Amino acid sequence: MNQFRLQAAFLLICVYFIGYVNCAKGTDHHRRKGSKVTTAAMHSSSKQSTTGTTGSAGRKDVEFTAPMENVSVPLGKDGVFTCKINQIVHADHLQLVWLRLDSQTILAFENRLVQNNPRISVSHEDRRDFSLHIKAVQPEDSGHYACQINTNPLSQMRAYLDVLVPPVISATETTEHATVREASNVTLKCAASGHPAPAITWSREDNMYITPRGEEKALTYNGTELSLERVGRADMATYLCMASNGVPPAVSQRISVKVEFPPMIWVEPKHVSAWIGGSATLKCETEAYPQAVHFWFREGVVLTNTEKYDIRSEPAPEPQSYRMKMQLTIKNIEAKDFGDYTCSASNSHGSVEGAAKLYEIEVPPEGRTTASSHRAKSTHRGSGKKRKHQKSQDSNTTKFEDNRAFYDKQQMDQDQSSPPLEEHVRGALRKKDSDNGGCAVLRMQTITTYSLPMALLLMHIF
Numbered sequence: 001m002n003q004f005r006l007q008a009a010f011l012l013i014c015v016y017f018i019g020y021v022n023c024a025k026g027t028d029h030h031r032r033k034g035s036k037v038t039t040a041a042m043h044s045s046s047k048q049s050t051t052g053t054t055g056s057a058g059r060k061d062v063e064f065t066a067p068m069e070n071v072s073v074p075l076g077k078d079g080v081f082t083c084k085i086n087q088i089v090h091a092d093h094l095q096l097v098w099l100r101l102d103s104q105t106i107l108a109f110e111n112r113l114v115q116n117n118p119r120i121s122v123s124h125e126d127r128r129d130f131s132l133h134i135k136a137v138q139p140e141d142s143g144h145y146a147c148q149i150n151t152n153p154l155s156q157m158r159a160y161l162d163v164l165v166p167p168v169i170s171a172t173e174t175t176e177h178a179t180v181r182e183a184s185n186v187t188l189k190c191a192a193s194g195h196p197a198p199a200i201t202w203s204r205e206d207n208m209y210i211t212p213r214g215e216e217k218a219l220t221y222n223g224t225e226l227s228l229e230r231v232g233r234a235d236m237a238t239y240l241c242m243a244s245n246g247v248p249p250a251v252s253q254r255i256s257v258k259v260e261f262p263p264m265i266w267v268e269p270k271h272v273s274a275w276i277g278g279s280a281t282l283k284c285e286t287e288a289y290p291q292a293v294h295f296w297f298r299e300g301v302v303l304t305n306t307e308k309y310d311i312r313s314e315p316a317p318e319p320q321s322y323r324m325k326m327q328l329t330i331k332n333i334e335a336k337d338f339g340d341y342t343c344s345a346s347n348s349h350g351s352v353e354g355a356a357k358l359y360e361i362e363v364p365p366e367g368r369t370t371a372s373s374h375r376a377k378s379t380h381r382g383s384g385k386k387r388k389h390q391k392s393q394d395s396n397t398t399k400f401e402d403n404r405a406f407y408d409k410q411q412m413d414q415d416q417s418s419p420p421l422e423e424h425v426r427g428a429l430r431k432k433d434s435d436n437g438g439c440a441v442l443r444m445q446t447i448t449t450y451s452l453p454m455a456l457l458l459m460h461i462f
Contacts, residue, residue: 062087062094062151068159074247075165079134083147083157088127095150098122098132101158102143107132137163139195167198167243169253174241180231182261185213188226190241190253198243202226205238205254206319233259233287237319262350263288267343273361274333282328282356284343289322291315292345296328299339303328330358 065084073079083096098107106114108122110130119135134141146158173191180186192198202221204210209217213227228235236259244250264287274280286292296303296311303309308331316323324345330337338360344353 062149062155064147064155064157068147068157070160070162072162072164073137075139075163076136079137079141079161079163081132081145081147081159081161083130083132085128085130085149096130097148097150098130099146099148100143101146107145134161137161139163139165142195163195164247165193165195166247166249167192167194167245167251169241169243169251174253175255177256177258179258179260182232182259183230185227185229186231186257188228188239188241188255188257190224190226190243190255192243192251194243194245194247196245196247198245200224201242201244203240203242205240208237208319210239211235228257231257231259233261233289233322235259236289236322258289260289260349261287263292263345263347263352265343265345265352265354267354267356270355271357271359273359274330274338275361275363276333276335277363278333279329279331280333280358282330282341282343282358284326284328284354284356286324286326286343286345286352287322288324288345288347288349290347290349291322292324292347294324294326295344296326297342297344303341308332333358335360 063086065086068081068083071079071081081098085096096110098109099105100107107117107120108114111122111124113120113122121133121135122131123133124130130147132145132147142161142163144158144160146156148157149155170191170193173189175188175190178186178188188202190200190202192200200223202210202223203219207219209219210221210226211217211228212221213229215221226239226241236257239255239257240252241255242250242252266285268283268285272280272282282296284294284296286294294313296309303311305311310329310331312327312329314325315321316325326343328341328343338358341356341358342353343356344351346352
């Protein structure tokens with residue numbers, strides 16, 4: 001009995017041991033199998049992460065199809081940035097963001113604006129092409145902008161907005177006008193702002209040459225400063241400072257340069273002739289700046305516009321307005337009007353005088369004829385008829401002389417080609433006298449004396 005109990009216990013112990021061994025083997029098999037599955041999954045995950053930037057769900061890579069280009073926009077125009085993606089961006093997986101990199105500011109999430117700026121807007125096409133619009137760009141809009149996708153790691157494209165600003169001349173830093181003494185130096189300045197930086201070009205409004213200090217004379221000069229050395233009255237002009245940078249419009253500033261000097265005077269001619277009853281004009285030309293005060297004098301007395309004197313002055317056109325032409329006309333000259341006259345000019349730098357002399361001459365023949373005709377007009381109406389009759393007589397005399405010359409020529413031609421007309425007349429008279437008796441001798445003498453004038457008169461009549 002005891003032996004049977006021992007055998008049964010031994011069998012139970014063997015069965016328990018075999019079960020434990022099999023259980024241990026199964027557990028180890030399942031552990032090794034699970035380890036293989038985990039390793040394969042990790043390997044697959046690692047392979048996906050090293051391929052590129054992907055979403056958390058292991059999606060195919062998102063890439064930009066083209067670089068975002070820099071934009072240059074004139075002030076006040078619209079600027080646009082465009083970001084192109086190789087596949088549709090779904091909002092539940094990826095997010096596209098617009099940034100201002102200079103200030104690290106988020107402008108928009110896809111089509112949702114963050115900044116309250118009415119000049120900024122966003123748009124997209126098929127959720128592939130995304131655009132950022134900036135209306136009426138201002139100088140402060142210049143800077144770097146970025147299009148960013150929240151992949152892991154982040155994907156980003158960036159570009160620069162360059163706002164082109166036309167030139168503006170600074171009034172506070174630019175010479176407005178300059179007034180200097182003759183033979184001194186002067187420097188003109190011109191400052192302008194803009195983007196790109198403007199270039200400054202100098203010229204003269206009258207298109208004359210400029211001679212900068214240390215340079216050859218030229219029609220234009222480049223630089224922010226124009227220096228003129230030992231200026232003279234020929235340098236007195238309006239100068240133009242022009243600023244340009246390729247962004248229209250170019251701008252310019254007019255700068256007036258005045259050169260001060262004492263008056264100078266020229267009198268030409270210095271001697272003027274006239275006769276009593278006539279008129280004469282004296283001329284005087286001056287140069288001065290500031291503009292001079294001008295007078296005509298006669299024996300220390302200032303002359304003014306009267307019935308006797310006519311005074312006129314005419315300034316030269318710009319840029320020679322410092323020149324002045326003056327003239328004094330003396331009418332109905334009398335003996336007391338002959339003598340010296342003085343032209344004077346004065347300004348803040350000095351005064352000067354010039355002299356002209358009016359002297360008497362006899363009335364020329366044409367002057368006498370003119371004077372006599374004027375006197376004759378004022379005497380009587382009958383004298384007009386007399387002059388008309390005299391003129392008619394003179395005309396008839398002239399015609400007679402012309403006819404006489406013509407007759408003389410005709411007579412010479414006849415003398416050469418045929419017997420003299422006098423012979424024909426004498427023959428006819430002889431025949432007639434033979435019939436008339438004692439009167440033949442007297443008639444012959446009379447006819448002989450007056451035959452030639454009568455023949456000429458008959459030829460004229462017929």
